[in-house]
Amino acid sequence: MPAGKVSVVGIGPGLPDHMTAKAREALEKSDVVIGYKLYVEQVKNLLSQQEIIASSMGKEVERCLLAIDKAGNGKKVALVSGGDPGIYGMSGLLLQLAGEKNPSLEVEIIPGVTAAGAAAALLGAPLMHDFAVISLSDLLTPWELIEKRLEAAAYADYVIVLYNPRSRGRSDLLSRAREIVLKHRQSETPVGIVRGAGRNNQKQWETTLEELTVLIEAVDMASLVIIGNSHTYWDGCKMITPRGYQV
Numbered sequence: 001m002p003a004g005k006v007s008v009v010g011i012g013p014g015l016p017d018h019m020t021a022k023a024r025e026a027l028e029k030s031d032v033v034i035g036y037k038l039y040v041e042q043v044k045n046l047l048s049q050q051e052i053i054a055s056s057m058g059k060e061v062e063r064c065l066l067a068i069d070k071a072g073n074g075k076k077v078a079l080v081s082g083g084d085p086g087i088y089g090m091s092g093l094l095l096q097l098a099g100e101k102n103p104s105l106e107v108e109i110i111p112g113v114t115a116a117g118a119a120a121a122l123l124g125a126p127l128m129h130d131f132a133v134i135s136l137s138d139l140l141t142p143w144e145l146i147e148k149r150l151e152a153a154a155y156a157d158y159v160i161v162l163y164n165p166r167s168r169g170r171s172d173l174l175s176r177a178r179e180i181v182l183k184h185r186q187s188e189t190p191v192g193i194v195r196g197a198g199r200n201n202q203k204q205w206e207t208t209l210e211e212l213t214v215l216i217e218a219v220d221m222a223s224l225v226i227i228g229n230s231h232t233y234w235d236g237c238k239m240i241t242p243r244g245y246q247v
């Protein structure tokens with residue numbers, strides 16, 4: 001039996017022009033493509049004879065176990081992950097489970113454009129200095145720990161990138177995060193919001209910590225919020241965090 005392999009493929013925002021050549025090649029050469037149904041739908045135009053297995057949100061463990069099983073039977077498996085698979089993606093879980101189930105399995109991690117990178121490019125250059133990335137989802141991380149990380153990042157004057165900022169079941173978490181950051185930032189601190197970064201339906205807003213409350217209803221799980229540090233400023237619609245060069 002030929003040796004199988006799992007490629008954890010970062011597809012970036014999902015559109016072909018934001019996907020690396022290596023990611024496209026891994027998808028095209030795979031025998032089986034496994035992923036969250038939305039991400040699989042985004043890459044279907046690159047697939048032809050592959051077995052396609054799509055499932056819903058919350059089935060991450062099942063998808064990884066299935067990928068390991070298929071690869072154990074000699075298949076080349078592409079496990080699809082949105083953005084970059086190593087940033088809130090599928091690579092960590094896959095490696096954990098492969099270490100338990102099939103330690104000799106060949107696993108390749110193929111990076112992709114991150115939501116943070118895609119959103120930052122649309123907003124201008126907000127991540128030119130040190131920044132912290134924090135998910136507001138408390139499904140896998142206790143909110144008390146998220147609060148500590150927000151407090152520390154705000155105190156240390158990091159630019160703060162918020163993933164999973166708001167959902168129907170967690171509609172108040174972004175407001176609570178804003179209050180924490182406001183303890184250490186001026187109310188006029190720039191804030192950029194991007195929803196669906198790099199996708200056909202993308203939208204973006206330029207605001208401040210003070211005015212963020214006006215836009216909170218527009219923020220959802222497909223959105224990313226970037227809060228500037230004490231030196232970040234708006235130049236028209238471009239959000240800029242100086243690196244420190246003399247200009």
